[in-house]
Amino acid sequence: MSDRLDLPPSKLVAIIDAQLELARVGPSFGNLMDCAVLKAAQLTGADGAVIELVEGSEVVYRAACGLAEPQLGLRMQIKGSLSGHVLTTRQAAVCADSETDERVNREACRRVGLRSMAILPLLFGEHAGGVLKLAWREPRPFDQDEVALGQAITDMTAAMMFHASQEGPHVLQRKVTQDPATGLANRSSFYEQLRVRLDDAITRGGHVGVMVARVRPWRKEVMAELARRFTAECREGDVLARLGGDEFGVILSLAARRSIVQSQVSRFSHAASAQSVLLPDGEKIDAVVQFGSALFPEDGNGVSDLLLAARAAPPAG
Known part of the structure; x- marks a missing residue:
């Protein structure tokens, strides 16, 4: 060496x-x-x-x-x-x-x-x-x-x-x-907590729902505002994280069946599009957010499989 x-x-x-x-x-x-x-x-x-x-x-x-x-x-x-x-x-x-x-x-x-x-x-x-x-x-x-x-x-x-x-x-x-720009959990923390949820679901024969949201345009102010809106929509037990520069992820605490997951995706989608994002200089931006979701065990058995399925799902929003 x-x-x-x-x-x-x-x-x-x-x-x-x-x-x-x-x-x-x-x-x-x-x-x-x-x-x-x-x-x-x-x-x-x-x-x-x-x-x-x-x-x-x-x-x-x-x-x-x-x-x-x-x-x-x-x-x-x-x-x-x-x-x-x-x-x-x-x-x-x-x-x-x-x-x-x-x-x-x-x-x-x-x-x-x-x-x-x-x-x-x-x-x-x-x-x-x-x-x-x-x-x-x-x-x-x-x-x-x-x-x-x-x-x-x-x-x-x-x-x-x-x-x-x-x-x-x-x-x-x-x-x-933690993601310092939004105060949310970061990708590593999200993966860690999703592993815990999956292990628990395997033990008790339950379900785990995952949602991803990709944002355009990617700007710091837009991500911070959407983080605030998504946090307000989270139910007790949900885990919201920033997975990357333009992507959020949510582990959904209510996920007994796909229709429940989809109804929650709709709720987050409405929050994202309810009004324009106001920038510090007074400009308004209409963020375009594409949502996808996946359900364990139907769509995958591991962290990577579930997130891949959610990202590949027909976009909603």
Whole structure:
């Protein structure tokens, strides 16, 4: 594994470009981590990447891309995992083949679909608050500066999150699970809570309803106003989140059958179109919002399946 200073000029330039892009992300830790995993995967050629943050005795997948993206929001026990080893030693570790490496949680690796990985500590001062994991679908040696490249992105990400980590775990938790522009839950938090709802529905044989809403035009003021309107329409137990720049998601607490889900979509649609959005300069904008919905278990059995079905549903609104 090469020292970072021994990297060829082209890779050093790529690191600098990636770090500059991270610096431009802004105050959203969710967006920062999303950018970090994408850049780390691009720089190293990994098939996927994930940032796992420590919460108690578990790590939570707070950002993910590529083959790891379907696991966003997943909680895993630290004990008995290679991530746990990295958190304890605060040193990077690599696994050339998860099927033969006794340090790894083999079941978890199979769930994600990875066979080899590099795990890099996310250091907040002297404390390891999480890891960035680079994942590949096939066994492989690590001889292409993967660790040095990934660690450069990890260190930059940790540096940008450092001050929040010093304010206490509750401050960091809020910042990594909340969209700062709207105050809503972010994508990672939404996925995590949807996993909980699905597990509960599987246990008791129930249903889970999901709604997505895509907004045009995408503007900060428009998203903030729609967030306010959608919050007013939420019933007790609903979970409203901002899934991306132009997209909201709602986990619907009432979802015994499809007609109930559809009636709630209509209610949100009416709230979105009830009146124009007034901008600070006095201009009025008529936002176009397309809604879609899906119902578990009819439309899918997992988080990714349900959201894909909701996005592919004939638009309403």
